[in-house]
Amino acid sequence: MDEKLLTQARDILGKAERVAVFSGAGLSAESGIATFRGQEPDALWSRFDPMQLASVEGFASDPATVIDWYNWRRGKLAQAQPNAAHRAMAGHPGLMHLTQNVDDLLERAGVPESNVLHLHGSIGKDRCHAACGIEEDISLEKPEPLRQCKGCGAYMRPAVVWFGETLPQDIWSQAEVVCMEIDCLLVIGTSATVYPAFSLVELAAGQGSQIIVVNTEAIDSNQGALIEISGKAGDILPKLLD
Ligand code: BJW
Ligand code: ZN
Numbered sequence: 001m002d003e004k005l006l007t008q009a010r011d012i013l014g015k016a017e018r019v020a021v022f023s024g025a026g027l028s029a030e031s032g033i034a035t036f037r038g039q040e041p042d043a044l045w046s047r048f049d050p051m052q053l054a055s056v057e058g059f060a061s062d063p064a065t066v067i068d069w070y071n072w073r074r075g076k077l078a079q080a081q082p083n084a085a086h087r088a089m090a091g092h093p094g095l096m097h098l099t100q101n102v103d104d105l106l107e108r109a110g111v112p113e114s115n116v117l118h119l120h121g122s123i124g125k126d127r128c129h130a131a132c133g134i135e136e137d138i139s140l141e142k143p144e145p146l147r148q149c150k151g152c153g154a155y156m157r158p159a160v161v162w163f164g165e166t167l168p169q170d171i172w173s174q175a176e177v178v179c180m181e182i183d184c185l186l187v188i189g190t191s192a193t194v195y196p197a198f199s200l201v202e203l204a205a206g207q208g209s210q211i212i213v214v215n216t217e218a219i220d221s222n223q224g225a226l227i228e229i230s231g232k233a234g235d236i237l238p239k240l241l242d
Contacts, residue, residue: 001231001239009212009227009240016184016210020096021089022201026189026215028105030083030234033076037191039217055163059129063155064146070158071143074123078140082109085188085233088241096182098175100190100197102160117171117178119197121160130154167196179204186212186240188233192219214240 013019025035034042036050044050048069052058059066082090086109089095097106097116102123106116127135128149136156138144149156161167179185185204192198205211205226213219213228214236229236 001236002229005227005229006236006239009229012184012210012212012227013186013240016182018182019094019184019186020098020178020182020204021186021188022190022204023097023099023101023106023188024190025101027085027099027233028080028083028101028103029189030085030232031080031103031105033080033101033103033105035189035191037193050163054160056165059155059157059162063157067146067157070123070160071145074138074140074143077103077123080105082106083234085237086111088237092241096178098178098200100194102158117175119161119167119171119175119200121158121168123158123160125159126156127159128152128154129157135159172196175200176203179209180207182209184210184212186214187219188214188237190215190219191217212240 026038029035029038029040034044036045037043053066053069082105086105090110093112095115097111099106099116099118100120102118102120104122104124107113124137124140125135126138128151130149130152132149132152132154134149134151147156148154179200182204185201187201201211211226213226214231214233216230216232218228
């Protein structure tokens with residue numbers, strides 16, 4: 001860990017009046033939740049086809065396989081616990097969280113639900129694929145196999161955002177407002193590849209916010225005012241925020 005960068009980042013955070021956090025799968029990696037594109041051997045998109053498992057087309061061609069895969073991931077999440085990074089941030093109730101993660105580890109660490117904007121939805125819920133409005137909390141331990149919507153008969157599916165789908169409009173609008181108002185954005189554990197989510201970081205940078213990145217690998221970002229701290233979120237966040 002680069003101590004000089006850490007001190008610089010702590011200084012920026014100390015002076016900032018409004019700070020938000022933009023997070024990705026790397027935040028939950030130390031809780032045992034697989035990333036999508038990280039260098040870890042269990043990264044999901046190195047083992048599974050995203051277009052089969054996380055797209056409308058994939059669900060249409062084989063819905064049962066998609067549901068079984070999500071239920072396998074739900075089982076892993078049921079066993080997981082928040083890590084030191086989640087806990088360090090939960091100690092700062094003023095932070096707003098814009099997260100790409102579909103897990104509930106920030107909330108389980110004690111972050112108020114109202115402070116977490118899930119840009120890509122929640123794996124702990126199902127919704128009607130035909131969007132008739134039915135949404136249900138599900139059990140992570142004992143999720144339901146493929147089943148039909150009680151309202152309209154279409155298939156139920158995880159309440160997450162697949163490739164080619166739009167992000168939930170109300171969440172997106174709130175996230176944009178946050179990015180317009182902050183002095184500093186902490187960007188944690190994301191490969192910075194998925195849009196439109198990552199454009200929130202560009203929006204924040206564009207309106208003058210400082211950007212502090214915590215990641216195990218360098219991210220491919222063209223943001224100017226950016227401090228990149230290389231390392232694990234669980235090691236760095238407690239030092240950054242204590
Ligand atoms: C650590 C660590 C530790 C490890 N500590 N760090 C512009 C250009 C090109 C394409 C597009 C574009 N705009 C839109 C697109 C298409 C597409 C897209 O972005 N594709 C790119 C991949 C090229 N986007 C979409 O389709 C989006 N919708 C959309 O654009 O709608 C408009 C539209 C509608 C109709 C027609 C056309 C357009 C939707 C994107 C949905 C993404 N869904 C997923 C799955 C969610 C559900 C689920 O969980 O199953 O979201 S994919 C996956 O990627 C998941 C994540 O939220 C998302 C981002 O991944 P993230 O979080 O960055 O994880 P990783 O694994 O990539 O990175 C982890 C990082 O952590 C790594 O760097 C590690 O090294 C690091 N790390 N351990 C710190 N301990
Ligand atoms: Zn329905």
